[in-house]
Amino acid sequence: MCMRYTLTHTEEFVSAFGISCGEIEGRYNIAPTQDAPVLVAEGGAIVCITARWGLVPAWKKDGECGEWLANARAETLAEKAAFFDLVQHSRCIIPASGFYEWKRERGISYPFYFTIPSRPLFGMAGLCDWWTDPESGILKATFTIITCPSNDLVARIHNRMPVILEEDDVTPWLAGPYVPDVLQPYPDARMAILQVSQAVNNPAHEGADCILEAGKSDWW
Template identity: 40%
Template sequence: MCGRYTLLASEEEIAQAFGIQQSIDSYQISYNIAPGQNVLAVIHDGKEKRAGYLRWGLVPSWAEDEKIGYKMINARSETAHEKASFKKLVARKRCLIVADSFYEWRKTDKKKQPKRIHLTDRKLFAFAGLWDKWQQNDKVLFTCTILTKAANDFMQDIHHRMPIILPKDKEDAWIFPEEKKPRDMHNFLQNVEAEELSAYDVASYVNAAKNNDETCIAPLI
């Protein structure tokens, strides 16, 4: 799964990495991004790529209650193209969720040890995501979920699931504003090759979502 991550890059670095032409409203770095918070995402509107904020935790357009979002922070890529909650989104509402590391908790006999995990060879990356618009009366929400897959060899020792990190040359294809067959996008994701990851232990300070400073990423000595 993916339940916490970081984004510490500057707005300029993000714009350059993802080809964003306009400024990003209210951009702030975060050492501890958690479900329910607004997260930076990139979509393609048919003319250009745009970066903006979506709330993490998908609320499908048909949902009666927005609280469903807390149960839908992740979507399994193996079945998303078949599920009513995600099928239409896989076809036409795909996004990039910008990050530079994520946290996972490795179970031991006595505790869960938090680890910070990042790409070995590049700083910024994007999770494969899905988004939707929900409206009830005068309230409108734009929300998202992160797609996951079975852990690769590196991650298996930490957790049995992992977020899908798109290779740089696959990002534009994922958000290209053309409706696709859900099965085709399923195949696209299953053929994505994982890049090399690195990880190190961090303090349990990161466990509390309210904690959001450099201590979250400090290596545990």
């Protein structure tokens, strides 16, 4: 599962993905229903667009369903009506610098922040679709983040994690044939974990203090 992530180190966007996404402000608490940059294949090129997190399939009449399609399970992409065609023809990459997961103990949700020290900016695998608001006629891009079973590090906190693509898989994921083998847990030895401030629990709180280290719980 992935319900919050960060997008910082934006000055490395070109070196990480080979394209520019214009001026992007650092963000520390991106949540479902918010807009965020995503990469898509368009006209034979990779481009950066703004999309809403929470997939709304093009055939849906009610846009409110998007909040509940924030994630898509890698194991069942070919079985779900909302994802079946998209995984073949409308894949995307969500640029990120880290993601959060929560551990609930004694009635309290403790947030943890996962990063890749060697990759300050990386890409999470996703699906994208364009939905037309029936009232305004406005076409809106929406996306979902693909998740997989957790590696050993993330599994200490949660049983699922976002699919993080290797650098060599970025272009093939966007423009090549669908290869489900890339939807695997990222190696835990290359990742880092940090217990952080509970400020991130509130999606309205978007400051850099969201990733400040918190005092470890007695069970952690």
